[in-house]
Amino acid sequence: MVSKMWEVLEIKLSTASPSSLATLVHPRSGITKHIREIKVLDSGVPYFDASSEIEDRLKSLILAIPQDRLRALTCYVHLSTPTVQLLLQSQQKIETLEVSTPFTISGLPGLPDSASEEHYAWSTSSLSHVTEMLLYIDPNSVPEERIFEGIHSLSKNHSKIRDLLLFSLASTKTDVISFCRILRHAKELPLFSNLTSLRLFNLKLAKRGEPAISNSLDLHKLSCLQLQGCDDIVPFMESLSSYYARGIGELTWLYIILPDQIKDPQNSVKAIEALLKVCSKLIELQLELSGHGFVAKDCILAHCQKLQCLSIGTGGSQSRYFSVMEMTAILRACIHLKYLAVNMPAVDLGSITELGTGFYPEGEFADMLVNVVPHHTVLVH
């Protein structure tokens, strides 16, 4: 029981008390030998806010874990090269590495760490078990060839990678090169032959005329695609639609969050609809298209035989929602649905002094709830 309880350690290092940390790492506590996964909850901006205190605390934690026990580390506070060396020297069976450090910034921009090229080669050879990795890219300060070299090297040296996360440090509002433009340098095609999950954050995806993503990355095992905060999505989605229209691939999990400001919002929604029409094996679909609206209900109905999780939102401030008629059609057709997250019609919760007479489900709100009755979980936005 104790071993299970400490398997995943979620910790906010900046606010953890010195006494609780001391207890945690004390040799007689018997806790650290059970830890397999560390999630550092402190937030950070990659390579701008190195915090020596957080880093020192993490180091003392890593030092207290017996050799090769750790399987996963997530830490978005920037870590210096020596800290990552310390980690890799003692924990070489890491499978999931989501950290911000010079080694995970593709192309190694000019950072104060000494001998970063050598460190890169050494770090790469130390991670033979890694299957999930986060790679930062910085199109504002690193030439595209060097960014590509970083991605290529990851693919070449870590053939076990199944889950790839790419996070751009440049704002999508600036005129930066796209992801597909970076990948056009690929000569030995395609990269990442075991990829099952691709998660892209804050990237410009593709401009018209740039190579299709399926030419550069091996998508035939891809089951999960997540696009969050990305722009220039139309050519990217069109190339994906062409790929899946050929009847190959097994995409079962699609998650798209669009930012408020994107180029060509109308065609972006249409491109998502086109993809939904050709990928009919989705089990989970989560779309948050901000103020750009919803996809047509028929695109959701195309997945009604398999869909178990559906989340359709507009991201908070928007009060738009599917009509009762549309939701009735969707929920009647999606017979395997277990999880649902939708925008609901506005309601007045009444006054604090009149709880007995205040809100009661009625009108459109009640009609919407009645549709959910046969299903199990609801998330009301």
Place this chain on the structure above:
Amino acid sequence: MVNLNEDGATVPGKTQVYFCQILMQNFANKIFRFMANRGSNLRVLAIRPSSKDVRDAGKDLGIDANGHQWPDYHYARGRLTEVTGMNGVVAHPLRNVLQDFPDLVSLFN
């Protein structure tokens, strides 16, 4: 929409936190009862109001006694028996929804 008080005047932060806790609890109770009366197996209800007006002097509201913070409120279906023997469905506040329902991880990420 949440009417924290009828005249729309500003109320102190701690009071707002408490008001929101009570209003959301009442809202969740009513939804669970409505659903239960119609034979629903609804297990978890997560509420995220779109209103951004509920603030404390321009800052986020504090955390309430259930561990909830505007605008995220999570409840599981529960049952309550009164001393009189009457019992009914209630919304049980979840302090950490993912700890109790880890299968919801993809929805909350």
